[in-house]
Amino acid sequence: MNFVDLQVFKCVVDEGGIIKAARKLHRVPSSVTTRIKQLEISLGVTLFHRDRQRLHLSPTGELLLAYAERLIQLSDEARAVISGGMPRGVLKLGALESTTASRLPRILADFHRRYPEVRLELTTGTNDALVNKVVDRRLDAAFTAEVPAARALEHVAVFPERLIVISHPEHPPIRRARDIEGASLIVFPEGCAYRRVLQRWLGREGLGALRVLELNSYHAIVACVASGTGIALVPESVLDTMPDTHVLRHAIPKAQANITTPLVWRRGEIVPTVLALRALIAS
Amino acid sequence: MNFVDLQVFKCVVDEGGIIKAARKLHRVPSSVTTRIKQLEISLGVTLFHRDRQRLHLSPTGELLLAYAERLIQLSDEARAVISGGMPRGVLKLGALESTTASRLPRILADFHRRYPEVRLELTTGTNDALVNKVVDRRLDAAFTAEVPAARALEHVAVFPERLIVISHPEHPPIRRARDIEGASLIVFPEGCAYRRVLQRWLGREGLGALRVLELNSYHAIVACVASGTGIALVPESVLDTMPDTHVLRHAIPKAQANITTPLVWRRGEIVPTVLALRALIAS
DNA sequence: ATATATCATTCTCTATATCAGAATATATTG
DNA sequence: CAATATATTCTGATATAGAGAATGATATAT
Numbered sequence: 206m207n208f209v210d211l212q213v214f215k216c217v218v219d220e221g222g223i224i225k226a227a228r229k230l231h232r233v234p235s236s237v238t239t240r241i242k243q244l245e246i247s248l249g250v251t252l253f254h255r256d257r258q259r260l261h262l263s264p265t266g267e268l269l270l271a272y273a274e275r276l277i278q279l280s281d282e283a284r285a286v287i288s289g290g291m292p293r294g295v296l297k298l299g300a301l302e303s304t305t306a307s308r309l310p311r312i313l314a315d316f317h318r319r320y321p322e323v324r325l326e327l328t329t330g331t332n333d334a335l336v337n338k339v340v341d342r343r344l345d346a347a348f349t350a351e352v353p354a355a356r357a358l359e360h361v362a363v364f365p366e367r368l369i370v371i372s373h374p375e376h377p378p379i380r381r382a383r384d385i386e387g388a389s390l391i392v393f394p395e396g397c398a399y400r401r402v403l404q405r406w407l408g409r410e411g412l413g414a415l416r417v418l419e420l421n422s423y424h425a426i427v428a429c430v431a432s433g434t435g436i437a438l439v440p441e442s443v444l445d446t447m448p449d450t451h452v453l454r455h456a457i458p459k460a461q462a463n464i465t466t467p468l469v470w471r472r473g474e475i476v477p478t479v480l481a482l483r484a485l486i487a488s
Numbered sequence: 489m490n491f492v493d494l495q496v497f498k499c500v501v502d503e504g505g506i507i508k509a510a511r512k513l514h515r516v517p518s519s520v521t522t523r524i525k526q527l528e529i530s531l532g533v534t535l536f537h538r539d540r541q542r543l544h545l546s547p548t549g550e551l552l553l554a555y556a557e558r559l560i561q562l563s564d565e566a567r568a569v570i571s572g573g574m575p576r577g578v579l580k581l582g583a584l585e586s587t588t589a590s591r592l593p594r595i596l597a598d599f600h601r602r603y604p605e606v607r608l609e610l611t612t613g614t615n616d617a618l619v620n621k622v623v624d625r626r627l628d629a630a631f632t633a634e635v636p637a638a639r640a641l642e643h644v645a646v647f648p649e650r651l652i653v654i655s656h657p658e659h660p661p662i663r664r665a666r667d668i669e670g671a672s673l674i675v676f677p678e679g680c681a682y683r684r685v686l687q688r689w690l691g692r693e694g695l696g697a698l699r700v701l702e703l704n705s706y707h708a709i710v711a712c713v714a715s716g717t718g719i720a721l722v723p724e725s726v727l728d729t730m731p732d733t734h735v736l737r738h739a740i741p742k743a744q745a746n747i748t749t750p751l752v753w754r755r756g757e758i759v760p761t762v763l764a765l766r767a768l769i770a771s
Numbered sequence: 772a773t774a775t776a777t778c779a780t781t782c783t784c785t786a787t788a789t790c791a792g793a794a795t796a797t798a799t800t801g
Numbered sequence: 802c803a804a805t806a807t808a809t810t811c812t813g814a815t816a817t818a819g820a821g822a823a824t825g826a827t828a829t830a831t
Contacts, residue, residue, distance in 0.1 A: 206563065207490040223808055233791050238809060240789090249571045254757040258798055258807045261625060264577050264759045265570060272566035276559060280489065283555035287548060288531040484551055492818095506779055519819050521780055526818095541778050541827055 206247055208280055211273040213240045214252065218262055218270055285477055286484045293322035296478035299335040299347030300327065302393070302423055304466055307442035308364050309348075316485055323478050332398035339469055346470040346479045350398030353469055360467040363486055366440040368402060368462045371452040373433040379455035382410030389416040389435030391426050403438040406461045427452060489530055491563055494556040496523045497535065501545055501553055575760035576605030582618040582630030583610065585676070585706055587749055590725035591647050592631075599768055606761050615681035622752055629753040629762045633681030636752055643750040646769055649723040651685060651745045654735040656716040662738035665693035672699040672718030674709050686721040689744045710735060 217226040217237065227234040245252050252266035262270065300309055305327065313325060328335075328344060335347040340357060352360055370379055372388070379385055385407075392400040407415070418435060420426050426437050427444070431452050438457075444450065456462065468486070470479050500509040500520065510517040528535050535549035545553070569576060583592055588610070596608065611618075611627060618630040623640060635643050653662055655671070662668055668690075675683040690698070701718060703709050709720050710727070714735050721740075727733065739745065751769070753762050 206567065207492070209490070222806095224806075234808070235792080235810075236790055242809095243789095248567065250760075254754070255808080256754075256757075258796085258809090260808080261757075263757070264579075264628065264761060268577050269566065269570050272562065272569070276562055276566070279555065279559055279562065283552065283559070284489065284531065286555070287552050288533055487551065487554070505777095507777075516820050517779070518781075518821080522818075525780095538779080541780090541825090543779080 206244065208277065210240055210244045211276055213237055214244055215270065215273050215277060217241060217253075217260065218266070222260060282475070282480065286480050289477060289480070292320055292477040292481045294478060295324050295326060296482065297326045297328070297343070297345045298482070299338055299344040299349075300329055301332065301335070301348060301350055301397075301466075302329050302421075303399070303440050303443045304348045304364070305329050306423055307440060307446050308466070312482075312486065316482060319485060320478075320481055323481070331393060336469065339471060342471070345476055346468055346482065348466050348468055350464065350466065352465075352467050357472050358469045359472045359475070360469040361483060362465045363468050364442075364466040366442060366464050366466055368399060368438055368457065368464060369441050369444070370403075370436055370438055370455040370457055371427070371430050371444065372436045372455065373430065374451050374453050375433075376436070376453055379436070382407045382412045385415075385436050386412065387415075389418055391418045391420055391429050391435045391437040393426075394419045394421065399438055399440070402461055402464070406457060423447075489527065491560065493523055493527045494559055496520055497527055498553065498556050498560065500524060500536075500543065501549070505543065574605055575603055575764045577761065578607050578609060579761035579765070580609045580611070580626070580628045581765070582621055582627040582632075583612055584615065584618070584631065584633055584680075584749075585612050585704075586682070586723050586726045587631045587647070588612050589706055590723065590729050591749070595765075595769060599765060602768060603761075603764055606764075614676060619752065622754060625754070628759055629751055629765065631749050631751055633747065633749065635748075635750050640755050641752045642755045642758070643752040644766060645748045646751050647725075647749040649725060649747050649749055651682060651721055651740065651747060652724050652727070653686075653719055653721055653738040653740055654710070654713050654727065655719045655738065656713065657734050657736050659719070659736055662719070662740075665690045665695045668698075668719055669695065670698075672701055674701045674703060674712050674718045674720040676709075677702045677704065682721055682723070685744055685747070689740060706730075 213226065213230060216230055217223060220226045220229055223234050223237045227237045230237065241252065250265045251263055252269060253260040254263050332350040335344065335349050336353050338344040339347050340355065348363065372379065420429065423439065423443055427447055427450050429435065430437050431450055468483060496509065496513060499513055500506060503509045503512055506517050506520045510520045513520065524535065533548045534546055535552060536543040537546050615633040618627065618632050619636045621627040622630050623638060631646065655662065673686065703712065706722065706726055710730060710733050712718065713720050714733055751766060
C-alpha cells in the first residue's frame with residue numbers, strides 16, 4: 206500500500222472504470238488493473254466486485270476509499286507545507302486586539318520576511334465577531350480567544366496566555382472576587398471572551414453586576430485603569446508590551462487565568478497561506 | 489514520497505542515526521542514506537543538517553516528522569480496519585415484513601452486540617422488491633420468501649417456516665380450498681411470495697378469483713381477520729409474536745405450508761458483513 | 772600519539788517491480 | 802451482425818531499490 210496505489214484506486218472509483226482512470230492518470234489500462242490487483246492482494250480483500258466486465262466498489266472498498274481520501278489529502282497538505290512553493294495572494298487574517306498587540310508583531314514580521322508575495326489583511330475584533338467572519342469566509346483564519354464550538358471549524362492551539370486583573374497602583378491587593386466589590390469594570394464590548402471569563406469568575410464567587418465601562422482599545426483600557434477609573438482583565442503578554450504603565454497586577458485563579466489562543470479556520474478549507482502561517486508558528 | 493520513505497525517515501529521527509535505523513529496519517546503511525536523500529530531493533528541501541558525520545533534524549524536517557507520524561498512524565489504522573478481522577461499515581439488509589417481525593429482533597440484537605462497528609440499514613419489502621434490490625446492489629443481502637431463480641444470486645437456507653391460514657374465530661374449519669369459497673383474501677401487495685403460495689393452492693383445487701384486500705402490515709391483516717373481514721395466509725412464527733389475537737388457525741397441505749426463508753446475496757460478492765451475519769445465524 | 776571504532780556516504784551490481792504494448796475475452800450498442 | 806467498449810493477461814523493456822564493499826571523516830580508547 207503506497208500513495209500511488211491509493212491515488213490510482215481513488216481515481217478508478219471517481220472515474221468509474223479502469224480505462225477512464227487510465228486516461229486521466231496518463232497510464233495504460235493494464236497498469237491500472239495490475240495496480241488495483243496488487244492493492245487487493247496486499248490488503249487481502251476484494252476492493253471491487255467484477256461483474257460482466259464492470260467494476261463495482263465493494264463495502265470493503267468503500268472503507269478503504271474513506272482512508273485513501275484522508276491519506277491523500279494529508280500527504281498533499283504535507284507536500285504543500287514542506288515544499289510548496291511560495292504561497293502568494295491575499296491572506297485575510299483576524300485577531301483579537303490583545304493578540305494583535307502582544308504576539309502578532311513578531312509573527313507577522315517573520316511571515317512577511319518569509320513570504321513576501323503574500324499581502325496580509327488584518328482585521329481585529331472580538332472573539333465572536335472573528336469566529337463569525339471565519340465561518341462566513343470573510344476571513345481565511347483568525348486568532349481567537351476560545352476554541353470555537355462550531356463543528357465547521359478546525360483549530361490548533363498556538364499561544365498560552367495568562368489573564369491577570371489590573372488596577373490603580375494604590376488599590377489594595379485583589380485575592381478574591383469580593384475584593385473588587387464596588388469598583389468599575391473596564392472591558393471590551395460584548396462578544397469578547399475575556400470579558401466572559403471575568404464575569405464567570407465574579408459570578409461564581411457570588412458577585413453581581415458591577416458598573417461597566419466599555420472601551421475599544423487596550424491602550425485606552427490600561428490608561429483608564431492607571432488613572433483609577435476601575436479594574437480590568439488583560440492578558441499578561443499585552444501588559445508586557447506597555448513598559449511604562451503604572452498599574453498593579455493581581456493573579457486570579459489558574460482555572461480562569463490560563464487560556465490558550467487558538468488559530469481557527471474552516472474545516473477542510475485550509476489554504477496555502479494559512480498553511481504557511483501555521484507551519485511558521487509551529488517552528 | 490511514499491510510506492516506506494516516511495517510515496525510514498521517522499526511524500532515523502527516532503533512533504538518532506543512519507546506522508541504528510538501518511539495524512532496526514533490517515536494512516543496510518547505504519539503503520537508508522539513499523532513501524533519505526531521495527526524500528529530500530523529491531521534496532526539494534533539506535531534512536537533516538549534516539554536521540561532521542552527524543545528522544541533525546532541520547526545522548523543515550521537524551515539520552515533515554509531524555506529518556509522517558500522522559500519515560503512518562493513519563495508514564496503520566486503515567490496514568487494521570480493512571484487513572483486520574472485525575467487519576465494519578454499513579450492512580444494507582433487506583427482509584420481509586414477516587421475517588422482520590418474527591425472526592430478526594433476536595438476530596439483529598445478537599449481531600449488533602457482536603459487531604458493534606457495523607451500522608445496519610434495514611429495508612422491508614415484498615419478496616420480489618427485495619430480490620431486485622439485491623441484484624441492483626441497493627442491498628448487500630436479504631431474507632426473502634423464496635429461493636430466487638436468478639443465476640446471479642446465491643443463497644443459504646435459514647429459517648423453516650410453516651404457513652397457516654387464519655380466520656375469524658367462529659369460522660368453520662378449513663380443510664380444503666373450497667372451504668373458503670366466498671371469503672375475502674387479505675394479502676400483501678403484489679410481489680409477495682406468500683400470496684402466490686395461497687393462490688397456487690386455491691388454483692390447484694379449482695378455485696377461481698376471490699375478492700382481495702391488500703394491506704401493508706401484518707398487524708393490520710391480523711386485525712382484519714379477527715374482525716371477520718376475510719381470511720389470510722401468514723407464517724405461524726409471526727402469529728406467535730402476537731399473543732392476544734383471536735383468530736382461528738387452519739393447517740394447509742404440507743407441500744404448500746412448509747417453506748424456508750433463505751438469505752440471498754449476489755453470486756461471488758459476499759462481503760465481510762454478510763459473511764459475519766451468515767456465520768452468526770449458523771451458530 | 773596512535774589505533775580502533777563509529778558514522779555517513781558513494782559506487783557498482785543484481786534482483787525486483789512496474790510500465791507499456793499487444794493480444795484476448797466478454798458485453799453492450801448501432 | 803458488425804462495431805465499440807471494457808477489463809484482463811502476457812511479454813519484454815526499463816527503472817528502481819537494496820546489498821555489499823570501499824571511502825573519508827570523526828570520536829574514543831589505549
